[in-house]
Amino acid sequence: MSVTFEVLATDGAARRGRLTTAHGVVDTPVFMPVGTQATVKALTPDALETAGARIVLGNTYHLVVRPGHDLVRELGGLHRFMSWPGAILTDSGGFQVWSLAKLRKVTEDGVEFRAPLDGSLRFLSPEGVIEIQRALGSDIAMVLDECLAYPAARETTERSLALTRRWAERCRAAHASGGDGQALFGIVQGGTDEELRLRAAAETVALDFDGYAIGGMAVGEPKPRMYALTELVARALPAERPRYLMGVGKPEDLVESVARGVDMFDCVLPTRNARNGQAFTGEGTVTIKQARWTRDAAPLDAACGCYTCRRFSRAYLRHLFVAEELLAYRLLTLHNVHFYLELMAAMRAAIATGAFEAFRARFYARYAVSSLDVPLDDPQRSEA
Ligand SMILES: [Zn+2]
Numbered sequence: 001m002s003v004t005f006e007v008l009a010t011d012g013a014a015r016r017g018r019l020t021t022a023h024g025v026v027d028t029p030v031f032m033p034v035g036t037q038a039t040v041k042a043l044t045p046d047a048l049e050t051a052g053a054r055i056v057l058g059n060t061y062h063l064v065v066r067p068g069h070d071l072v073r074e075l076g077g078l079h080r081f082m083s084w085p086g087a088i089l090t091d092s093g094g095f096q097v098w099s100l101a102k103l104r105k106v107t108e109d110g111v112e113f114r115a116p117l118d119g120s121l122r123f124l125s126p127e128g129v130i131e132i133q134r135a136l137g138s139d140i141a142m143v144l145d146e147c148l149a150y151p152a153a154r155e156t157t158e159r160s161l162a163l164t165r166r167w168a169e170r171c172r173a174a175h176a177s178g179g180d181g182q183a184l185f186g187i188v189q190g191g192t193d194e195e196l197r198l199r200a201a202a203e204t205v206a207l208d209f210d211g212y213a214i215g216g217m218a219v220g221e222p223k224p225r226m227y228a229l230t231e232l233v234a235r236a237l238p239a240e241r242p243r244y245l246m247g248v249g250k251p252e253d254l255v256e257s258v259a260r261g262v263d264m265f266d267c268v269l270p271t272r273n274a275r276n277g278q279a280f281t282g283e284g285t286v287t288i289k290q291a292r293w294t295r296d297a298a299p300l301d302a303a304c305g306c307y308t309c310r311r312f313s314r315a316y317l318r319h320l321f322v323a324e325e326l327l328a329y330r331l332l333t334l335h336n337v338h339f340y341l342e343l344m345a346a347m348r349a350a351i352a353t354g355a356f357e358a359f360r361a362r363f364y365a366r367y368a369v370s371s372l373d374v375p376l377d378d379p380q381r382s383e384a
Pocket of ligand 1: 300301304305306307308309310335336338339
């Protein structure tokens with residue numbers, strides 16, 4: 001069974017859609033928790049399902065290095081290996097090669113790198129990343145693209161885009177020969193140049209992918225620029241295919257990008273920040289180690305229905321975190337993932353009833369946009 005997508009309702013540029021996969025139906029706009037090492041850190045698959053997750057992201061780079069995609073295939077694929085019944089999107093591994101690996105050598109054939117984990121020399125080619133993602137058995141695979149640092153000169157960006165396009169063609173060709181129902185998404189790069197972004201969008205769409213990702217965002221460019229580029233690219237993509245903004249972001253980024261027509265998101269913020277003691281709430285972020293919560297008997301977020309908020313006080317969570325108890329990481333992760341997924345559910349409901357603008361106004365009336373969060377330009381985008 002292949003992956004299909006339908007738009008059920010629109011409200012302005014915002015879309016309420018449905019992605020149907022062999023591993024269940026995914027309502028969009030959707031947030032995908034990041035499961036770097038074949039696990040969303042600190043959560044069981046049951047807890048993820050209870051929080052409302054229907055799709056998670058797996059990081060190809062990490063799984064190739066350890067335990068190896070051949071081993072995962074031997075044990076029945078990634079779904080069975082991690083006992084996750086929902087859908088899985090795998091990235092191509094490219095982003096982590098650019099952000100984590102040492103001694104990269106980019107050629108027409110692909111990218112050679114040394115894995116920090118074991119020092120081994122490895123090579124990713126367009127055909128290779130398709131083969132690897134097929135071995136993992138994800139529902140949605142991504143093409144290999146070159147990730148540019150911000151800012152990049154126009155000539156550099158143009159040269160990179162041409163390489164990314166040739167790699168996309170090769171990924172497309174390699175994927176077409178499989179026919180196992182796995183979807184393949186193309187990636188629109190292009191830096192911060194509007195003309196190049198539009199060219200990249202047109203060239204990627206010409207290759208006819210099952211969905212389209214907007215890559216190379218949140219790498220340090222100013223926030224208004226990111227929103228404007230997201231809007232520009234989203235408009236240039238076909239209405240009937242899903243749109244995925246890679247590696248973004250904070251709650252306000254999700255709201256603003258949904259408003260501009262994005263359907264899918266992933267980001268390490270809710271999970272990684274939980275382990276750093278930061279919770280997302282309807283009123284903004286809470287830094288749990290602060291002394292002000294020592295005697296606070298209230299839950300993290302009175303409006304949240306998650307297990308953490310139903311059962312525990314800020315004072316208890318602070319105590320656990322300060323004492324470095326493992327339960328702190330689990331309870332904060334559970335809450336943050338629940339908060340992100342509830343935010344998406346609220347947006348879906350608002351779009352379906354034509355009330356997205358009212359939702360957006362209500363969100364900002366309560367939510368204090370904070371600059372205290374871990375910066376979005378953190379290049380890692382995985383939970384190493
Ligand atoms: Zn909660």
